[in-house]
Amino acid sequence: MSKRVREAMLRYMNDWEQHANAGWRHGKWLELEDSITHKLGQVLRADPKDIGIAASLSTGMHSLMATFYKPNEKRNKIIMLSSEFTSDILVSQSWIETHKLDPNALLLADVSDKIPTVATSNVVKLIEENKETVSIVAMSLVSSHFSHYYDLDQIRQACKKYGILLFIDLAHSLGCVPINITELDVDAAYMSSSKYMNSGPGCVGAIYINPRHTGVKPGLRGWFGTDRAVLTMQNP
Numbered sequence: 355m356s357k358r359v360r361e362a363m364l365r366y367m368n369d370w371e372q373h374a375n376a377g378w379r380h381g382k383w384l385e386l387e388d389s390i391t392h393k394l395g396q397v398l399r400a401d402p403k404d405i406g407i408a409a410s411l412s413t414g415m416h417s418l419m420a421t422f423y424k425p426n427e428k429r430n431k432i433i434m435l436s437s438e439f440t441s442d443i444l445v446s447q448s449w450i451e452t453h454k455l456d457p458n459a460l461l462l463a464d465v466s467d468k469i470p471t472v473a474t475s476n477v478v479k480l481i482e483e484n485k486e487t488v489s490i491v492a493m494s495l496v497s498s499h500f501s502h503y504y505d506l507d508q509i510r511q512a513c514k515k516y517g518i519l520l521f522i523d524l525a526h527s528l529g530c531v532p533i534n535i536t537e538l539d540v541d542a543a544y545m546s547s548s549k550y551m552n553s554g555p556g557c558v559g560a561i562y563i564n565p566r567h568t569g570v571k572p573g574l575r576g577w578f579g580t581d582r583a584v585l586t587m588q589n590p
């Protein structure tokens with residue numbers, strides 16, 4: 355644990371002790387999101403306004419699914435990787451269930467081959483085979499099993515060609531490999547600070563949404579995802 359973390363935690367604990375609920379105003383706790391998104395924007399090479407701090411990676415992914423997964427008769431499948439983290443798979447399954455769809459709407463691309471080009475071509479092949487019915491491809495940027503990159507350019511091109519959204523999981527890459535999310539040009543990303551960002555208990559996750567989707571109504575609305583000016587007006 356970095357020594358500065360202890361000092362910062364104690365500063366916030368003291369503020370809380372002295373100001374209790376008024377700390378939200380005194381300590382500008384709500385505005386903390388701005389300084390964190392600014393820093394995270396530098397790591398991701400993204401505009402901070404396109405980043406939101408979420409409770410955990412999974413809750414961020416849930417928000418994105420609630421917002422963007424709008425299955426219809428024709429397009430309702432989600433493609434993920436066979437090696438994907440179980441909790442990501444559970445998130446997708448829960449939205450497939452929420453929409454009362456067949457569990458087979460979740461397709462897993464075989465990425466068991468150690469060679470990244472083979473794994474990538476299996477993902478592209480699955481997209482091609484289901485090009486008319488897939489709604490979202492949701493996958494990790496790097497393989498958690500073999501620590502290699504997938505060729506995201508190829509996957510993104512296939513998604514764009516068929517009008518499929520591309521989401522990426524940055525849990526195993528944030529703070530570990532260089533990321534330029536603007537150049538990656540994915541539709542959305544979800545991440546966590548628990549691994550290479552070395553955060554401890556109470557660590558936060560985050561989401562990124564490509565600015566081309568600015569204005570899309572959040573599927574799960576609350577404090578976050580609402581214009582702060584509106585919130586302040588309603589909670590003077």
Ligand SMILES: Cc1ncc(COP(=O)(O)O)c(C=O)c1O
Pocket residue numbers: 409410411412413439441442494498523525526546548559
């Ligand atoms: C690839 C990946 N996805 C999802 C998660 C779950 O993250 P969280 O507990 O923040 O929801 C993790 C956590 O280790 C992970 O490594």
